[in-house]
Amino acid sequence: xxxxxxxxxxxxxxxxxxxxxxxxxxxxxxxxxxxxxxxxxxxxxxxxxxxxxxxxxxxxxxxxxxxxxxxxxxxxxxxxxxxxxxxxxxxxxxxxxxxxxxxxxxxxxxxxxxxxxxxxxxxxxxxxxxxxxxxxxxxxxxxxxxxxxxxxxxxxxxxxxxxxxxxxxxxxxxxxxxxxxxxxxxxxxxxxxxxxxxxxxxxxxxxxxxxxxxxxxxxxxxxxxxxxxx
Ligand code: BJW
Numbered sequence: 056x057x058x059x060x061x062x063x064x065x066x067x068x069x070x071x072x073x074x075x076x077x078x079x080x081x082x083x084x085x086x087x088x089x090x091x092x093x094x095x096x097x098x099x100x101x102x103x104x105x106x107x108x109x110x111x112x113x114x115x116x117x118x119x120x121x122x123x124x125x126x127x128x129x130x131x132x133x134x135x136x137x138x139x140x141x142x143x144x145x146x147x148x149x150x151x152x153x154x155x156x157x158x159x160x161x162x163x164x165x166x167x168x169x170x171x172x173x174x175x176x177x178x179x180x181x182x183x184x185x186x187x188x189x190x191x192x193x194x195x196x197x198x199x200x201x202x203x204x205x206x207x208x209x210x211x212x213x214x215x216x217x218x219x220x221x222x223x224x225x226x227x228x229x230x231x232x233x234x235x236x237x238x239x240x241x242x243x244x245x246x247x248x249x250x251x252x253x254x255x256x257x258x259x260x261x262x263x264x265x266x267x268x269x270x271x272x273x274x275x276x277x278x279x280x281x282x283x284x285x
Contacts, residue, residue, distance in 0.1 A: 059140040149163065
């Protein structure tokens with residue numbers, strides 16, 4: 056590969072072929088849930104039971120044994136292993152399929168489903184079962200302070216400084232399986248373009264920010280990603 060510093064952004068589309076539903080479009084998670092009811096801090100304040108149920112169900116599915124990394128996750132893990140230059144994988148996904156595939160240079164900018172966070176101290180704890188709205192937090196010994204470690208609308212995504220530093224210095228930016236509807240991730244392509252990087256979109260269809268990419272390959276991630284990294 057002729058590139059030296061790669062940043063890869065992934066979204067729900069990369070996990071679709073592993074059996075995890077995407078958000079938008081037919082059969083997406085937002086078909087059955089209004090995002091205002093489950094993915095905002097206001098929703099959690101209003102009805103923590105509903106929000107915890109939404110994430111508990113997704114956590115159960117992730118740990119059910121039915122879900123495994125697909126060929127696209129495996130291809131990115133292989134790329135990280137073999138690529139001699141700088142590599143950063145930024146995922147909007149809260150599943151752990153990139154880790155299971157073997158990626159280590161990875162940022163979960165929208166959080167992680169298998170972690171809980173204390174709303175008071177910010178301390179993180181692993182969680183592999185139901186999180187109840189009344190759970191007692193080990194760090195502050197209070198009930199009701201533990202929330203899913205996810206980034207809701209209106210909240211600041213994680214590790215943005217590290218991400219923008221990598222984007223401003225990359226020579227290849229690849230966006231995989233994301234609709235380009237949610238910022239700041241949807242704006243990453245513009246940062247990479249400003250840095251002079253080559254930008255590539257791998258998705259089922261043209262995304263909302265598709266025009267900003269120099270190169271496009273459309274199809275299921277299991278095929279486009281494996282072909283791209285080959
Ligand atoms: C395949 C495939 C296959 C299918 N192969 N492809 C106006 C303008 C600009 C910005 C804003 C605005 N108003 C508000 C904002 C900011 C807001 C925002 O972007 N809103 C938009 C709705 C406009 N953003 C925020 O609030 C963010 N924070 C922020 O901006 O902080 C700064 C700030 C803070 C405070 C005050 C002021 C500023 C936070 C966003 C948090 C997003 N959270 C969620 C939930 C996380 C937890 C969870 O998982 O439940 O993150 S929402 C949801 O969307 C989730 C995803 O990570 C995110 C992106 O979705 P994604 O991954 O793109 O999925 P889909 O379903 O949309 O698309 C899937 C794609 O895959 C499709 O294109 C398919 O075709 C494709 N596909 N199968 C390849 N097999």
